[in-house]
Amino acid sequence: MTLIVADGAGPETRDGVRIFDVGKPSGRMKRMLATTRRVLNRAIALDCDLYHFHDPELMPVGRALKRRGKRVIYDAHEDLPQDILSKPYIPRPLRQPIAASARLVERSICRGFDHVVAATPTIRDRFSAMGVPAIDIKNYPILGELDDGVSAAAKEKVVCYVGGLSAARGIHDTIAAMALCQSDVHLVLAGNFVGAGTQEMAVASPGWSRVDYLGFLSREAVRDLLSRSLAGLVTLHPTPAYLTSLPIKMFEYMSAGVPVIASDFPLWQDLVEDNACGICVNPLDPKAIAAAIDRLVNDPAGAQRMGENGRRAVRERYNWKIEEARLLALYASLQPRS
Numbered sequence: 389m390t391l392i393v394a395d396g397a398g399p400e401t402r403d404g405v406r407i408f409d410v411g412k413p414s415g416r417m418k419r420m421l422a423t424t425r426r427v428l429n430r431a432i433a434l435d436c437d438l439y440h441f442h443d444p445e446l447m448p449v450g451r452a453l454k455r456r457g458k459r460v461i462y463d464a465h466e467d468l469p470q471d472i473l474s475k476p477y478i479p480r481p482l483r484q485p486i487a488a489s490a491r492l493v494e495r496s497i498c499r500g501f502d503h504v505v506a507a508t509p510t511i512r513d514r515f516s517a518m519g520v521p522a523i524d525i526k527n528y529p530i531l532g533e534l535d536d537g538v539s540a541a542a543k544e545k546v547v548c549y550v551g552g553l554s555a556a557r558g559i560h561d562t563i564a565a566m567a568l569c570q571s572d573v574h575l576v577l578a579g580n581f582v583g584a585g586t587q588e589m590a591v592a593s594p595g596w597s598r599v600d601y602l603g604f605l606s607r608e609a610v611r612d613l614l615s616r617s618l619a620g621l622v623t624l625h626p627t628p629a630y631l632t633s634l635p636i637k638m639f640e641y642m643s644a645g646v647p648v649i650a651s652d653f654p655l656w657q658d659l660v661e662d663n664a665c666g667i668c669v670n671p672l673d674p675k676a677i678a679a680a681i682d683r684l685v686n687d688p689a690g691a692q693r694m695g696e697n698g699r700r701a702v703r704e705r706y707n708w709k710i711e712e713a714r715l716l717a718l719y720a721s722l723q724p725r726s
Contacts, residue, residue, distance in 0.1 A: 392430050394423045408434075428452055438722060440505070444468050444490070447497045454500050459722050462498055463505045465527075467514065469494075470628040474556055476583050494518075502722055505715070510632040525715050527636045528706045529643040534611045535699065536644075543688070545573045546600070547649070547681055548617040550610055551637050554582040556630070558623040558651075558671050559590060565677035566595030571685040574598050575621075578605045578613055614644035618691055619684045622650045623671035631655070639706050641666075642698030647691050649680045665698030 389405050396412030410426035428449045431439060439453050440461040450460045469487040472478065478486060495518050498504055504522040506512035515522035553559045559577075566575050577599060581587035590596060605613065614620065620641030624630045631653050638656070641648045648666035650656045657668045667683065669676040684691040 390434055390436065392427055392434075394427065424449060432456070437724075438719060444494075447493065450501060451497050460501045461503045461505055461718075461722075462501050463507075464511050464515065465507050467511050467629055467632070474627040474629055476554075476556070503718060505718070508632055508634050523714070523718060525711050525718075526634055526706070528708050528711055529636065529640045529702060530708045531643070531703065533607065534614055534640055534644045536611055536615050542616060543618050544616045545571070545685060546576050546617050547573060547619040547621060547684075548576045548578065548613055548646075549621040550578045550605070550613070550640070551622075551635075552582045553577060553579050553590070554586055556625050556627055557582075558621075558625055559586065560593065561672060561674050562621055562623055562677060563590055563593045563595040563599060564674035565681065566598040567593070568595075568675055568678035569598070569681050569685075570678075571682045573618070573681060573685050574600055576600045576602060576613060576617065578602050578610060580604050610640075611644070614641065614646050617646055618688070619649050619666070619681065620644075620646045621677075622648055623669065623677055624651050625671055626651065626653060639702060642706065643702040645695040645699040647684060647694035647698065649677065649684070663697055663701040665694050665701060667694075 391405055391407045392410065393407060394410050394412055396409065398409050400407050408430055410423060410430055413423045424445055427446060431449065431453060436458070438459045438461070439450065440463060441450055442463040442465060447462065450462055454460050469491045472487040472490055473483050475483065494515075498515065498520050499518060501520065504512075504515045504520050506515060506522055506524045507527055509524045512522045512524040549559070549562060551557065559581075562575065566573075575595075575598060580603065581590070590599075602609075602613070620637070622635055622638045622641070624633075624635065630651070632655060634655075638648050638650060642663075642665055648660060650660050650666055650668050651671040652668040660666045660668050667680040669680050671677070684694075
């Protein structure tokens with residue numbers, strides 16, 4: 389098995405996987421043009437039996453490989469047309485036409501692929517409606533990766549958010565909520581700020597005095613953070629792309645036995661309430677976020693029950709071991725018959 393990346397870290401072999409680096413691009417346009425060409429050249433040179441690619445800009449690479457008779461899977465991490473509608477770096481008047489163009493490109497190219505792997509049932513159904521063979525393989529956590537079994541007594545008065553820090557992911561509302569919390573609690577942020585002026589606006593918020601910003605963390609450091617957190621926040625805004633998403637961070641919180649404070653999207657609310665693993669709030673309402681934080685801080689026994697419920701749900705249903713078996717079965721079905 390081989391992996392082609394463009395991170396500038398150089399080639400290596402890890403856990404039996406050969407990693408080929410085509411070089412880190414210096415900008416978005418170079419990534420879409422020059423890097424795409426280098427990825428294609430490397431993919432052709434490897435002459436693999438099956439190609440599985442993730443980035444939308446690599447769809448032309450997949451088409452080129454199909455023309456060479458290769459088996460190709462496209463992994464749709466997000467609903468690309470819907471995602472484009474909320475991209476802050478695209479001028480608003482251009483978002484609708486660009487999204488429409490992306491939809492046409494997907495329909496044209498993906499019909500030629502052997503299969504599409506979708507991150508959610510909603511994305512799967514969209515491709516199926518195009519006549520494209522599709523299956524949903526959820527990006528659920530690996531059992532035990534972030535759960536160190538620390539007791540509830542080791543918890544500190546902190547709540548956390550792990551992931552990209554942007555307006556659409558609710559960072560400003562979350563920080564504003566900290567200024568409204570009645571309990572003596574701090575927010576720990578782990579991730580990089582996204583978007584011009586996002587960090588400056590966050591630092592200027594009155595709630596910033598109750599924030600500990602750690603930047604991007606290793607998986608080991610994330611595990612340590614979750615072990616001492618009373619709750620994990622995933623209060624993303626109701627953008628078209630997020631409303632039907634299944635964010636990995638929510639399941640990672642659950643896997644570590646950490647109750648979640650999540651946006652009250654119908655899909656998420658059903659999941660959180662069915663598993664009794666957290667609280668859903670209006671992500672645009674800092675008062676509601678603050679009230680949820682205070683509730684968990686002031687009821688450690690209830691928070692522990694929610695955390696244990698989430699851990700149990702991941703162990704039984706929402707884990708990568710189950711999804712991995714489905715992915716491997718798909719690979720096997722696409723292998724040439726002898």
